[in-house]
Amino acid sequence: MAFTLGMDFFNNATYSSFADAMLPHTRNTYWHEFDEISKYNVSLNYFEKLWAAWYAYMGNDVLATGIMSFVMHETVYFGRSLPWIIIDQIPAFNKYKIQNHKIPSAKEQWDCAMLVLLSHFTVELPQIWGFHPMAQYFGLSTTVPFPSLLTMAYQIAIFFVFEDTWHYWMHRAMHWGPLYKYIHKIHHQYSAPFGLAAEYASPIEVMVLGLGTVSGPILWCAITKDLHILTMYVWIVLRLFQAIDAHSGYEFPWSLHHFLPFWAGADHHDTHHEKFIGNYSSSFRWWDYCLDTESGPEAAKRRRDKKLAKAKKAQ
Numbered sequence: 001m002a003f004t005l006g007m008d009f010f011n012n013a014t015y016s017s018f019a020d021a022m023l024p025h026t027r028n029t030y031w032h033e034f035d036e037i038s039k040y041n042v043s044l045n046y047f048e049k050l051w052a053a054w055y056a057y058m059g060n061d062v063l064a065t066g067i068m069s070f071v072m073h074e075t076v077y078f079g080r081s082l083p084w085i086i087i088d089q090i091p092a093f094n095k096y097k098i099q100n101h102k103i104p105s106a107k108e109q110w111d112c113a114m115l116v117l118l119s120h121f122t123v124e125l126p127q128i129w130g131f132h133p134m135a136q137y138f139g140l141s142t143t144v145p146f147p148s149l150l151t152m153a154y155q156i157a158i159f160f161v162f163e164d165t166w167h168y169w170m171h172r173a174m175h176w177g178p179l180y181k182y183i184h185k186i187h188h189q190y191s192a193p194f195g196l197a198a199e200y201a202s203p204i205e206v207m208v209l210g211l212g213t214v215s216g217p218i219l220w221c222a223i224t225k226d227l228h229i230l231t232m233y234v235w236i237v238l239r240l241f242q243a244i245d246a247h248s249g250y251e252f253p254w255s256l257h258h259f260l261p262f263w264a265g266a267d268h269h270d271t272h273h274e275k276f277i278g279n280y281s282s283s284f285r286w287w288d289y290c291l292d293t294e295s296g297p298e299a300a301k302r303r304r305d306k307k308l309a310k311a312k313k314a315q
Contacts, residue, residue, distance in 0.1 A: 030057040041144075048144040051230075055142065065132040065142070065229065069236075070125055076237050077116075077199070080244045084195030085109060087250065096250045098270045102192035112196045123203045127210065135218055135232075139225040152231045159216045159235050160283050166212030167282035172293065174205065175277060193247040193273045198240075213239055242283055262286055271296040 028036075034053035037044070044052065058064035087093045094100050104112075132140070174184035187201040199206065217235065221227035246269040257265035262284050272279035278295025281287045288294045292303070 028057070030054070033057045044144055048146060051146075052144050061136070061142065062129070062132050066129045069128045069131065069233070072233060073124070073128065073236065073240070074120065076240050077120075077244070078113075078196075080241055081195040081198075084244070084248045084250070087248075088194065093250070096252050098249055098251050098267060099192040099274060102249075104190070104192075104194045108190070109194070109196055112190075112194075112200050116196060116199050119199060119201070119203060119206055123206045124210070127207070127214070131214060132229075135221055135227070135229070138218060138222040139227070140221055140232075141228045143228075146230050147228045151226075152228075152234060155217075155220065155227065155231050156235045156238065158220065159213075160238075162216035162219075163212045163239065164281055164283045165287065166215070167209060168280050168287040170208055170212065171282075172280040174208075175280070188273065188276060191273055191276075193249055193270060195244045195248050198243040198247040246282070257285075 030053060033056040034049055037052045037056065038049050041049065041052070054068065055061065055064050058067075088103055094103075097103070136142075171184075174180060183202050183204050187197075187205060189200070190197050201209075213236070217227060217232050246264060246266055248266050249270055251265075251267045251270075255265050255267070257263040257267070264279075264281055264283055264285050268279050268281075268285060268288075272295060275295045278293050278299070279288055280293055285294075294302075
């Protein structure tokens with residue numbers, strides 16, 4: 001039997017008020033909740049017990065999810081960006097830098113981090129806080145035990161495809177004159193991107209492109225009534241990794257697109273920043289390939305070859 005969390009569970013608890021949630025020290029400790037859950041839910045694994053204890057300790061789903069989601073987002077974003085900051089300072093890695101004559105300075109990294117932080121607190125935090133009640137309305141689950149790895153894997157694969165499609169069309173639209181000038185140009189401040197710059201963008205762009213990340217799971221949840229918030233968390237982590245790595249500016253022999261040719265990767269997006277056009281997709285290459293919006297020397301050569309072949313055929 002699942003250990004049920006959620007508003008129905010906490011409505012019957014004596015400490016479910018928002019005030020209590022804001023003052024957890026007035027109740028039992030987190031580890032007391034963990035011990036109680038461990039005592040009566042022996043079938044749960046260790047991580048499921050940690051999860052259940054957090055919600056029981058906080059006593060308020062929106063607060064518990066909001067804090068966990070925001071802390072996770074900040075930890076992953078800056079934690080994943082840190083290795084690229086370090087790599088930028090190691091000369092041995094310069095041979096893998098796509099635009100190796102453009103190394104971001106410490107000031108550029110700092111200025112970028114400050115704007116990203118401002119965006120996180122003013123734009124993304126309200127969205128993160130509002131996600132739980134909206135998703136729960138459509139049937140989001142916060143219960144334990146967790147969904148199977150297979151369930152999480154195929155749902156996340158669907159979210160990747162949905163987000164990539166949304167990103168392609170919205171990103172391509174943002175390269176239209178006025179939208180580029182007043183919205184998207186901020187993101188193109190750095191013609192040679194670096195990890196921290198993944199979310200360096202105007203508030204409008206953050207909201208528009210971010211909608212593709214969250215609307216896919218919400219739509220899936222509304223239709224199937226089958227989505228666990230842990231799946232959403234894993235999806236967000238993978239999406240952040242993808243976005244940061246795509247902006248890293250480094251192309252390695254072991255980069256993923258060498259093994260998955262349809263994967264975009266850093267070389268795909270770095271060219272977009274260098275040329276300011278084409279390569280609009282986020283995770284995959286198929287939209288750019290099918291709609292002939294690829295950028296870079298290889299794509300230009302293919303177009304020339306296709307044009308020459310067409311001219312010869314017409315003769």
